[in-house]
Amino acid sequence: MKPKRRRLTFVLIGMGLLGAAAALVLAAFRDSIVFFYSPTEILAKALPAEQRIRVGGLVEEGSLEKVAGGTVRFKITDLAETIPVTYTGILPDLFREGQGVVAQGRFQEGVLKADEVLAKHDENYMPPEVADALKKSGQWEHMKDAMEGAGQIPKGAAK
Amino acid sequence: MHRFANPTRFMRLSAALLPWTAGAALALIAAGLYLGLFGSPADYQQGESVRIMYVHVPSAWMAMFCYTFMAGASAVGLIWKHPLADLAAKATAPVGACFTLLALITGSLWGKPMWGTWWEWDARMTSVLVLFFLYLGYIALINAFDDPTRGLKAAAILALVGFANVPIIKFSVDWWNTLHQPASVFKAGGPSIDPSMLAPLLLMGVGFTVYFLWVLMLRLRTEIVAAKVRALRLRQVRSGAPATPSGATPLGAKG
Numbered sequence: 464m465k466p467k468r469r470r471l472t473f474v475l476i477g478m479g480l481l482g483a484a485a486a487l488v489l490a491a492f493r494d495s496i497v498f499f500y501s502p503t504e505i506l507a508k509a510l511p512a513e514q515r516i517r518v519g520g521l522v523e524e525g526s527l528e529k530v531a532g533g534t535v536r537f538k539i540t541d542l543a544e545t546i547p548v549t550y551t552g553i554l555p556d557l558f559r560e561g562q563g564v565v566a567q568g569r570f571q572e573g574v575l576k577a578d579e580v581l582a583k584h585d586e587n588y589m590p591p592e593v594a595d596a597l598k599k600s601g602q603w604e605h606m607k608d609a610m611e612g613a614g615q616i617p618k619g620a621a622k
Numbered sequence: 623m624h625r626f627a628n629p630t631r632f633m634r635l636s637a638a639l640l641p642w643t644a645g646a647a648l649a650l651i652a653a654g655l656y657l658g659l660f661g662s663p664a665d666y667q668q669g670e671s672v673r674i675m676y677v678h679v680p681s682a683w684m685a686m687f688c689y690t691f692m693a694g695a696s697a698v699g700l701i702w703k704h705p706l707a708d709l710a711a712k713a714t715a716p717v718g719a720c721f722t723l724l725a726l727i728t729g730s731l732w733g734k735p736m737w738g739t740w741w742e743w744d745a746r747m748t749s750v751l752v753l754f755f756l757y758l759g760y761i762a763l764i765n766a767f768d769d770p771t772r773g774l775k776a777a778a779i780l781a782l783v784g785f786a787n788v789p790i791i792k793f794s795v796d797w798w799n800t801l802h803q804p805a806s807v808f809k810a811g812g813p814s815i816d817p818s819m820l821a822p823l824l825l826m827g828v829g830f831t832v833y834f835l836w837v838l839m840l841r842l843r844t845e846i847v848a849a850k851v852r853a854l855r856l857r858q859v860r861s862g863a864p865a866t867p868s869g870a871t872p873l874g875a876k877g
Contacts, residue, residue, distance in 0.1 A: 470701045478782065485786040489797075497799045498744040519799060555738030557667065565801060581737045586806040588672060589816040590663030 499565045502544040510570065518546050518575055519565040519583065527560050539566060539575075550577040557582035629706060629846050636839040643836035650829030657822035665819075672819070674732040679807070680826040681725035684834060685753060686788055688718030692760070693785040696778035706842070708774040709849065711781060712764055713841035717834060719757035726750060737801060745794035746802035749787060756784040770852070 489496065499519035500508070510516065518539050526538035526545075534551040537560075548566050558564060563583035568576045589597075658676030665672035692714045699708035729747070730740045741747065760777050767773035795804045807813045813820055 467702060474697055474701055474782065478785070481783060481786050485790070489790070493798070496745050498742065498801050499799050501799070555736070557736055579739075581739055581742070581801060583801055584667055584736060584803055586803040586809075587814045588665050588668075588675070588806060588819050590818060591666040592663070593816055594666035 501541040502539060502546040503541055505546060506544050513569060515567065515569055516575075517565050517567045518548070519563070520546075522558070522560050522562055522564055524560045539564060546575055547573070548575045548577050548580075550580050552578075552580070554580055555582040557584055632706060633843060633846065636843055640836065640839055643832055643839065647829055647833035647836050650825055650832060654822050654825035654829050657825060662819050662822050663816075668736055671732065671735050674728055675819075676822055676826050678725060678728035678732055679823060680830045681721050681728060682750070683827055684830045685718060685722035685725050685750065686791060687831070688714050688721060688834065689753060689756070689781075689785070689788055692718060693781045693788075696781040699774065700778050700782070705849070706846075708771075708778065709845040710838070710842055711778060712774060713838055713845050715757055715761050715764075717837050717841070719754060719761065721830070721834075722750065722754040722757060726754060739801075742801050744801040745798045746791065746800050749791045749794050752787055753784075753791060756780070756787060760784070770849075 499517035502518060502520055505516070505518055520539040520541040523538040523540040523545055526536075528536050530536055530549075532551065534549060535554065536547065536549050538545045538547050540546075548568075550566065550568075558580065563585065565581045565583055566575055566577035567579040567581075570576070654676065659673055662673075662676075664670050692711045695707045695711035695714065698704055699711060726747075729750075733742075734740050760780055763777040763780055764770075764773040767776065792805075794800060795802050806815045807820070807823070815823070
């Protein structure tokens with residue numbers, strides 16, 4: 464019985480230490496693990512001008528405008544701060560106002576000149592009829608709030 | 623549990639269960655695929671592309687489930703020295719690796735039309751790729767030793783160390799900003815997925831689990847038989863009897 468107990472405690476202590484080590488490493492590298500920053504975080508950081516960076520949030524309602532030559536201008540918001548973005552190229556199918564997006568590029572005079580725009584969708588799945596019914600019954604806004612709380616709005620953004 | 627962990631009893635029990643699990647797995651996966659691909663609605667946002675979910679999500683669940691099972695079996699093997707536990711972990715690894723690869727491939731195929739990219743180094747995707755490499759490392763480590771028991775012991779330690787990655791995969795979408803959306807099914811507040819889509823998804827999940835049980839029993843039976851053959855040969859070699867038939871090499875002779 465003795466060696467079994469010893470091996471059990473050994474494994475348990477080992478796993479505990481390993482978990483603690485993993486947690487410390489992840490906490491230390493938090494900045495390189497996050498895939499994108501929210502507008503609030505971007506504005507709080509003093510970024511070197513030439514640094515490539517990803518900004519994530521929702522495409523602000525009413526901010527999307529098409530400029531000549533396939534260029535689009537829109538604003539990314541986390542409902543607290545907004546970042547203006549310009550992008551030339553093909554947008555993903557899911558791209559639309561109110562949709563979650565991640566844009567990557569460099570800042571030029573306060574505007575993010577993006578060379579890549581990715582769409583981000585939320586964790587809600589439903590048939591179109593259900594979505595329509597929710598919109599009609601007025602529960603959609605409630606749903607949207609829930610979505611924004613979770614999947615769409617970056618973490619660390621203003622709630 | 624100890625009652626079923628006896629190899630002889632396991633051989634008898636698994637022989638009886640094999641055809642049933644095989645049949646159930648095929649029926650469940652066929653029903654799940656049919657419901658998922660034809661019998662369920664398109665998504666309000668993603669349209670028909672959402673159907674990739676019915677393979678992608680259960681594969682990802684199984685990738686993590688298999689690793690958890692493998693780490694658990696490895697711990698039992700290390701602590702209580704149970705021979706079946708080590709073999710069960712060994713038998714699980716390639717199955718888990720396949721599920722992980724399937725999740726990665728279907729995720730990539732889903733990511734291109736929806737997000738606009740095949741691959742990004744976001745926390746969820748990277749941690750699942752690490753899981754895949756852990757499986758491959760585990761398999762390689764087992765085969766890196768001449769003495770199978772030493773290989774199993776080293777690999778069991780690797781499986782336990784790598785287990786730290788499993789909670790990271792699960793919670794990566796909650797801890798950090800990721801491109802991947804958070805969990806839809808196993809989350810606080812219940813699933814955020816319409817029942818008409820949840821049903822085929824769960825059907826596939828159960829189907830994949832039963833499939834795993836079937837393949838696990840099949841592989842474990844093979845491992846037990848192989849271990850018996852190895853033990854017999856070793857006994858022959860030790861007793862010095864020239865008992866091996868011509869052509870067959872005794873185990874100790876080959877590298």
